[in-house]
Amino acid sequence: MQLDTKGLTNFIDEEAIWKTVRATENPEAARVRGILDKAKEAKGLTLEETGCLLQVDDPELNEAVFETARTVKQTIYGNRMVLFAPLYITNECGNRCVYCGFKADNTELVRRTLTPEEIRQEVTVLENLGHKRLLLVYGEHPRFGADWIAETVRTVYDTVSEKSGEIRRVNINCAPLDVAGFRTLHEVGIGTYQCFQETYHTETYAALHPSGHKKHFLWRLYALHRAMEAGIDDVGMGALLGLYDHRFDILAMLTHAAELEKHFGVGPHTISFPRLEPALNADIAYNPPHPITNEQFKRLVAVLRLAVPYTGLILSTREGKTMRRELLDLGVSQLSAGSRTYPGAYADPNYDRPDVQQFCVGDNRSLEEVIQEIVHHGYIPSWCTACYRLGRTGEHFMELAKKGFIQEFCHPNSLLTFKEYLHDYAGNDTRAVGLPLVQREVDNFPAKRRDLVVSRLDRIEQGERDLYL
Structure with a gap:
């Protein structure tokens, strides 16, 4: 196989990146908190904003970064x-x-x-x-x-x-x-x-x-x-x-x-x-x-x-x-x-x-x-x-994810795959903690969504596999 790199250019501007790193060293607390407020909107960050957060040293601000990440996650x-x-x-x-x-x-x-x-x-x-x-x-x-x-x-x-x-x-x-x-x-x-x-x-x-x-x-x-x-x-x-x-x-x-x-x-x-x-x-x-x-x-x-x-x-x-x-x-x-x-x-x-x-x-x-x-x-x-x-x-x-799709589909689908695992592969200790978790998650679904998930979980119980929404 020929490694043809003709016409390719390096789009990684090393000088610009180092300039960003140097410009964001020791970020002020107010700047960091402003970036974290923006981050909570889950719309992403600029390179400059990312550089600031990467270089936070203050323990209190560092914990604020962690807490914001936990919330977004x-x-x-x-x-x-x-x-x-x-x-x-x-x-x-x-x-x-x-x-x-x-x-x-x-x-x-x-x-x-x-x-x-x-x-x-x-x-x-x-x-x-x-x-x-x-x-x-x-x-x-x-x-x-x-x-x-x-x-x-x-x-x-x-x-x-x-x-x-x-x-x-x-x-x-x-x-x-x-x-x-x-x-x-x-x-x-x-x-x-x-x-x-x-x-x-x-x-x-x-x-x-x-x-x-x-x-x-x-x-x-x-x-x-x-x-x-x-x-x-x-x-x-x-x-x-x-x-x-x-x-x-x-x-x-x-x-x-x-x-x-x-x-x-x-x-x-x-x-x-x-x-x-x-x-x-x-x-x-x-x-x-x-x-x-x-x-x-x-x-x-x-x-x-x-x-x-x-x-x-x-x-x-x-x-x-x-x-x-x-x-x-x-x-x-x-x-x-x-x-x-x-x-x-x-x-x-x-x-x-x-x-x-x-x-x-x-x-x-x-x-x-x-x-x-x-x-x-x-x-x-x-x-x-x-x-x-x-x-998908x-x-x-990505378009669906930004509209809350992950919670609407991926969450119930994860329960269905976990139920499969608990029935087919898990040991008794894992079932003892896993089945109650599945039930707690089902109980927290809105009523209309809950019925749909429960029906598929029941079908898995009866022997069907590879079910998803």
Whole structure:
């Protein structure tokens, strides 16, 4: 595949972003409170406003940022929490990203690419745990093209296990493709295409990606453009925090989001913000050049929720359980659970293996353990995929979301998927806390809506599956 970057320009104005960062240092209290008043309207923030909030140091103002984020999160998303698992298909890679265990020159890493039968084994394990949504992850080796990736997606969708075991949403994290390649993935029915720029600072990017296709900054920067040109409505972006100054990368990522909205009428469906974690033979991963403290990280998530209120915020198992719990209230709307980060990991009884995994996992709890915790805190686990199958994606989804659609449809749909899980996969302890939560949520619905939801819950009780509004 030719990496054609002719005519592409870097729309990330580094000088302008740094000017914004410097101009918003030590923001005055009155300015911060004015921004938070605006943020409560859930209409988003400018880069200047975002820069101010990212640099709040005063403890009282910091808590005000958190409280505003909690309010906006609750207003838009309610208490539902979407769950998914990553499924690594291959760890073969042609890049030499200095921070990654999968880098091509890491000779100690055991390389593996799953066969179709091994993919089916992995999917069956995940289905038997109750998963319905997967993120397929591929090492970026040039020999794995769109046709092969599409075939792995078909294998996942075709794998059906006992009870209600089926994958209803397959998202993809793979190397950037050309438009024709993305069209192939769109035709096979992928959901979100996810691609992280890692850092938007070109000098740092060049130093961290010395060889392989990934060294081409502009090819990667325009990957989401090409995906959307190919018809993929939902795309996800992200930055790997710790590689460069997080203030710069967050403002640059929001610039990227605005560029997509300008060209396609809608920005990213999801944003991710992983922190650099230790990885085999990657010294920089043990000593991040720009470490971000826990307090800065929490504020960053809260500020993202205010800056792009209707964009999904994804939290991975890189973070430990305490941090993950705190971030649920501050803005996270999608959560990975029971994750394993190498090919064949879910069928491997000895899964804690640094010789094969991409990075160290901070939260090793099982899916059910995560579910029990979030239910104890009043959250409804959701595996809903209704919007994608009914065409409520991209710009259409955002238009509906801004009219309160998430609460009207996504909330009851989350209850339906959770009821499925409780009947088909949950243990007794999880049912003991989960079923009362479902009942409490049903009791709080308006009468007309309540009857509709109750009728579908009853149908699930009678054995029907995959019901949604």
